[in-house]
Amino acid sequence: QQPVQSPQAVILREGEDAVINCSSSKALYSVHWYRQKHGEAPVFLMILLKGGEQKGHEKISASFNEKKQQSSLYLTASQLSYSGTYFCGTATSGTYKYIFGTGTRLKVLA
């Protein structure tokens, strides 16, 4: 039931791009993306609802393909501040019970 994220970890140089994927075995209604820095609480990035929309937040955007039960987070021109662990949180139709993915550790080097 827990969404699977890939890759598990990624190391980037400043300015490089990355894609983080989130796959579920269940039909999804909505997907949340969060970033957690070491020793801190997860912080909300964006939400995507059923409809295949793509949303953007500065140089971070995401897409949601409900047919494939997948969401992807796109990080472009990465900055040092992007380092952290990224989690997707998914909910199925009719519920706001959010189950979080396995996490992707991202480290951006200068």
Added chain:
Amino acid sequence: GAGVSQSPSNKVTEKGKDVELRCDPISGHTALYWYRQSLGQGLEFLIYFQGNSAPDKSGLPSDRFSAERTGGSVSTLTIQRTQQEDSAVYLCASMGGGNTIYFGEGSWLTVV
């Protein structure tokens, strides 16, 4: 308060003792969640409260774990007869009409 408040922020307890962790959600938020995060691991779902509905307890790992939410606001997570494997950060979160989940800073539990 402005955010989700949790207490205690740190708790060290002896194996076999009971602990209570408190969560004060954002005012007006009807949904409240408890998650557990072991060192370097992901967010493990424990329990979910939504308004006056019966809570979804499907993530509680054993009958030593229980949670309640009084008056649709404050929630308490209780762990009885703590074990060393219970050591983790326990994160509380709440969600209102905006569909955004806000997390508290967590309660760091260490069982010795």
